[in-house]
Amino acid sequence: MITMEKDTKRMDRSEIIAELEQVGGVNTRGNTIKCPYHDDHNPSGGIFQGDDGAWRFKCQTCGVHGDVFDLWKMRTRSHQSQQAFRQGKNNKKRTIA
Numbered sequence: 001m002i003t004m005e006k007d008t009k010r011m012d013r014s015e016i017i018a019e020l021e022q023v024g025g026v027n028t029r030g031n032t033i034k035c036p037y038h039d040d041h042n043p044s045g046g047i048f049q050g051d052d053g054a055w056r057f058k059c060q061t062c063g064v065h066g067d068v069f070d071l072w073k074m075r076t077r078s079h080q081s082q083q084a085f086r087q088g089k090n091n092k093k094r095t096i097a
């Protein structure tokens, strides 16, 4: 089931770290992450495991927070809007694979 797979991913610490690293986050030590969502000089992001077992990211400075799927959605959304910007509004019918 998709739901189970999704839950497994959310509860896998390495998944959220991989997602954060993909957008430029740096796992400095332990659960401290150099935030990829703002110009972070001192690592102000952190990951923690919630009561439901899912790992979440939270940045103390810019306030970005969420589990691996929230971060993934944020990344794909900004990627799509960048593409739309580059292609111009007239080409919005073109499907992005």
Ligand SMILES: [Zn+2]
Binding pocket: 035, 036, 037, 038, 040, 045, 059, 060, 061, 062, 063, 064
């Ligand atoms: Zn931040």
